[in-house]
Amino acid sequence: MERIIFYCLAAVIIVFAIASVTSRKMLRSVIYLSFVLISIAGIFFLIDYNFLAAIQLTVYAGGIVVLIIFSVLLVHHIEMELEMAKTSQKILTAIGCLTGLSVFLTAIYSFEFNEINNSLTTTTEDIGTGLLSYKAGGFILPFEVISVLLLAAMIGAIVIAKGKKLTEKNNDPQ
């Protein structure tokens, strides 16, 4: 049963991943991409990793795809189609992708995976204490670094959005 579901999800992922790079209509590619991301969430549900699945749905399907759709809505007209790439570019990209894929596949096939037979789901409590623990195996440093990065991004966004008003205010007293 689980095997069938896995193959269904895998087929969906592969078909829509190819569709999203070959489609010449921009918004359609975004939708195909969202199908890929949602099916990946499905695979996380399949291995009982519910938290990561929900994160995948919120952050990728709900957040990033919505933002991409938003920007497409702003800049793209419905009758426009993306232009085809040059042949030389196509060949270069194909070579690059194949090299990447071969590295990826050799890495996967040279590693011996151990089968673990526990069906223990990770609770949010474990994740929370793991993120805040400063002992060995804790993630407090990356957590804090990422929070500083996010803060910087937020301040940057506000400065860009309000740019003109801020500089005008600063220049006034002179």
Place this chain on the structure above:
Amino acid sequence: MNSALSITKNIHDWLYEIMPEGVANIVEMVLIALVYLGIFAIAGLFLVLLERRVAAWFQLRIGPNRVGFKGLLQTMADAIKLLSKELTGTEKADKLLYNLAPYFVIISSLMALSVFPFTREFQAFDINIGIFFLIAISSIGVIGILLGGWSSNNKFAMIGAMRSGVQTISYELSIGLSLLTMVIITGSLQLSEIVEVQKSGWLIVQGHIPAVIAFMIYMIAGTAETNRAPFDMVEAESELGAGFHTEYSGMKFAYFFLAEFINMFIIAAIATTVFFGAWLSPFGITESIPVLGVFWFLLKTLILVFLMMWFRWTFPRLRVDQLLTLEWKYLLPINLVNIVIMALLVWHNLTISF
């Protein structure tokens, strides 16, 4: 006592008797899906009827009263009429996305419906991150609205879709944070455990002042999330025709319409589960009859739905800038302070529990 609840168990046993395990498993899944589809359709239709009756009551009219007893079958008749209508569409629309959009909206609300604990036994999917799953799913529905607005190749629809995107993205924050405030008390995201915690007092009583503030923020943000008046700029009739679904007709329009009402039901049901004890009866008066859980759940949910309808027919529509000011300058700061207060309360054991 368990007569109604053991029906599901009997069906389960019977299915496994007459079929091999794999097939029985699939048949069971299909049956559960059909039950939820039935709930979806019936709840949607009767919420539309309720809305019309409540609207009529607020405007001193009688409302639909001809079809069936006291007009009970009015919306059924409407649905049949919509089924028989022609599906029109614009010539230069992106047909694929145009047809796909209603399904995004309807599937996401159907998935959200599956996690609610209607009673102790009647819960299809008791996932250990229940509330988080609900927030995740509700963020997908907006894709359908954006798609529908863009692919109909109509300026009004496009503006409606853009407004909806802005509104949903901003108000999702408030919904998430106000639910997080309550999660601090429960210490769990699983809906059945949240109900379990409320056996010693509903959360709105346990958390007293911050809980009431969180509830108010949740109801405001929830009304905005479902795109209903006073936050209905998405389909502001006087400005945009019908907003993102201007070009939709027949059953495709009905999908959007039903999904809006089901989303309202979902928002009210989340509030019931998190703030008002889901299927628990007040003061435990019917604890010996678990079947009545469904009754209490629906009663509380419908009261909250009525509250949202009350909003709709009382307040005038906000402008876009007022809407964003409300969210980013008022609700969000209040919410952040509220979380800290709630954390302090829980830390010092100042919650009320019986």
